[in-house]
Amino acid sequence: MVKQQGIGTSHAKIILMGEHSVVYGQPAIALPLPSVQLSVTLSNRQDNQRIIKSRYYHGSLENLPSSMIGIKKLIDALSTRFDDQNGWDLKIESQLPAERGMGSSAASAIAIIRAFFDYYDEPLDRTLLLQLADVEEQITHRSPSGLDAATVSSDKPLFYVKGRIGVPIEMNLDASLVIADTGKKGATKEAILAVKDELKSNNENAERHIKHLGELVKQTKDYLAQNDIVKLGDALNFAQTDLAALNVSDPSLDHLIQVARDNGALGAKLTGGGRGGCMIALMQTAMGARRLASILKENGAHDIWLQPLDKRGNN
DSSP states (O other): OOOSEEEEEEEEEEEEEOTTGGGGTOOEEEEEEEEEEEEEEEEEOSSSOEEEEOSSOEEEGGGOOGGGHHHHHHHHHHHHHTTOOOOEEEEEEEOSOTTSSSOHHHHHHHHHHHHHHHHTTOOOOHHHHHHHHHHHHHHHSSSOOSHHHHHHTOSSOEEEOTTSOOEEOOOOOSOEEEEEEOSSOOOHHHHHHHHHHHHHHSHHHHHHHHHHHHHHHHHHHHHHHHTOHHHHHHHHHHHHHHHHHTTOOOHHHHHHHHHHHHTTOSEEEEESSOSSSEEEEEESSHHHHHHHHHHHHHTTOSEEEEEEOSHHHHO
16 A cells, blocks of 8 residues: 655764774674654655655656665665555655765665655564665665664664674763764775775784774773773774774864864764764763863864763663
8 A cells, every 4th residue: 555655764873983893793882863863755746757855966766866876776676676656756854964974875775765665554674674775885885884774773872793683782871972073074985995905905903903993892882881981981092093093084083083182082083984074072071062062163073963871862
């Protein structure tokens, strides 16, 4: 049965720890940001046109730009699955910045899938949801870990290993996280290739950093449970050193990270693919987080989000 309208939602995410190393079998911890939302509305049309409406593109499905080819492949797969012969408008409304490591492409995919299943009034379990999301992510991110899709569709922080189901983590830290956008698009594909190049040209050193990132993730899981924000801050700093050694940081990230550390952050690092995008900083208090947000703005941050790390901030 086709409804007049189908609706799907998702939200942003950040990787707390484990960028890039998660691709090579190491664990990662990611946090959902449910306050930064994305919604898709699929509405019936009387003609046979299929129109995409978004802030990046408004026009027919057939003429989607190359930057959205992953979305087209996903919609084609969904259309085949449902033998979709209908005309429709697909409207994407997003609060997520694109190419900033906050899961914009995965969030779009998750919400589109949910909208199609709602439109056709079909049940959708989590396993199928993530399988379908991988159609888009394989194109957009080449060798995706699956972490983005798992987190933008979850309401709990996840401890994640590639190829396995993410394990929810309860957090009740006495701390706040500041997320700052450098204003520069992240370059995930280039960063992934940089890590591969580092593994080829300097294998022993690169392997050491990847393994260390995995160890830091395991330690971080304990720090989250034990409310050890000092050690958590140290772990964030150590992770940034590893990521910089893998050649995925850049001057815009390094600048904001140093500003944060100079102004009370217990730890700071990039989050996501790197080469631009966002950084995160751990602050002991919400007041301190707000103060740091203002300082980062004064020092070039484009956008700021504040995330409490207590139970209320993660539910």
